[in-house]
Amino acid sequence: MSFISYYYHWNYETVMTLDHKTRRKFCAEISAIHREISSEPKNVFEV
Numbered sequence: 001m002s003f004i005s006y007y008y009h010w011n012y013e014t015v016m017t018l019d020h021k022t023r024r025k026f027c028a029e030i031s032a033i034h035r036e037i038s039s040e041p042k043n044v045f046e047v
Helices: 002-008 013-017 020-037
Strands: none
Touching: 002 013, 002 020
């Protein structure tokens, strides 16, 4: 939860109202942005 709260500046209550699937989606999007910014090579094993 803190991962999403930190990057989107949302409070705990807001994040907890999201369903699990949506929270996972936000985490994946944040991680993708970080990989792109850091110029990290794409993981060929990532689904």
